[in-house]
Amino acid sequence: MHRFLRAIGFSGLKKSQLDELIKDIIEHPDMEKLAIDSDGSEFSEITQMFNDRFGITVCGQYQDSNLFSMDYYYPVFMGQEISTDEQVDIERHAGNESYAGICDEMRLGVTLIFYLQNVADYLNQRAVYGISLKNVTTTLSAFSLGGKIILPIGKNEEQIRNTEKNRRNHNHLMAAARDGDEEAIESLTLEDIDLYSMISKRVEKEDVFSIVESYFMPYGIESDQYSILGQIMDMETSHNRLTNETILFMKVNSNDLIFDICMNEKDLIGVPEVGRRFKGNIWMQGKINFLD
Numbered sequence: 001m002h003r004f005l006r007a008i009g010f011s012g013l014k015k016s017q018l019d020e021l022i023k024d025i026i027e028h029p030d031m032e033k034l035a036i037d038s039d040g041s042e043f044s045e046i047t048q049m050f051n052d053r054f055g056i057t058v059c060g061q062y063q064d065s066n067l068f069s070m071d072y073y074y075p076v077f078m079g080q081e082i083s084t085d086e087q088v089d090i091e092r093h094a095g096n097e098s099y100a101g102i103c104d105e106m107r108l109g110v111t112l113i114f115y116l117q118n119v120a121d122y123l124n125q126r127a128v129y130g131i132s133l134k135n136v137t138t139t140l141s142a143f144s145l146g147g148k149i150i151l152p153i154g155k156n157e158e159q160i161r162n163t164e165k166n167r168r169n170h171n172h173l174m175a176a177a178r179d180g181d182e183e184a185i186e187s188l189t190l191e192d193i194d195l196y197s198m199i200s201k202r203v204e205k206e207d208v209f210s211i212v213e214s215y216f217m218p219y220g221i222e223s224d225q226y227s228i229l230g231q232i233m234d235m236e237t238s239h240n241r242l243t244n245e246t247i248l249f250m251k252v253n254s255n256d257l258i259f260d261i262c263m264n265e266k267d268l269i270g271v272p273e274v275g276r277r278f279k280g281n282i283w284m285q286g287k288i289n290f291l292d
Helices: 003-008 015-027 119-129 157-178 182-202
Strands: 031-036 042-049 054-062 068-077 089-092 099-105 110-116 136-150 215-218 225-239 246-254 257-264 277-290
Touching (some): 003 054, 003 068, 003 136, 003 257, 015 054, 015 068, 031 119, 042 119, 136 225, 157 182
Parallel strands (some): 110 277, 136 257
Antiparallel strands (some): 031 042, 054 068, 136 277, 215 225, 225 246, 225 277, 246 257
């Protein structure tokens, strides 16, 4: 059983109930897309929504008898805005016809890897235009199975302006360093040394979360999962139409990367409000937006 089903309101689902649920999704889909997979076989992507923004996608093939053979399934959550316009590379997973998106997002300082949601769209685009994905944007979304709410760091207007200025300068240096600028690489190295020195002194007398405003770093052994700390920009409460469990949607800014998080209300510690911070582990998904 997929462990992130809990995040969309199926916390009490049993294996026998899951089998019936998958059968119902196949027989009564809200969306279905077809494509030709990497082996030349027909690939079908079937989705049933349990809310306007989340559902379960089942992928597989139709057999000669017109019976559907499931390859895999996963919960899906729809993001609402473009998170990045960086070039994306797509790699197929070894075990089945699922894919990971990979991009060098300079705001994060790490390679961003996410689970691709719209596989059928990608396969159809690849069949027509080839594997190049230069003219695309990506809408990111994430699931979380646990997190907590942390109060924001108090700042005056001048501190906010200085933070924004430093962030722009840092992004400019990251872009230059990626192009091989040695001066930019040296400046970033010195910046890291100064930052480490400052944190080492302050952490002796202050809590680390009053120093570190935001972070985004890989978590565990799966490449598309991350540990994050970010500011809540917007939030809403919704429900799973089938189980009526309460689900939280939070728009989070982590290291200047903006994306939506979906999680079960019972898995969050604290009261989420705009301006406060969310700290937790996430599974990142992404939808490729193909531009004309």
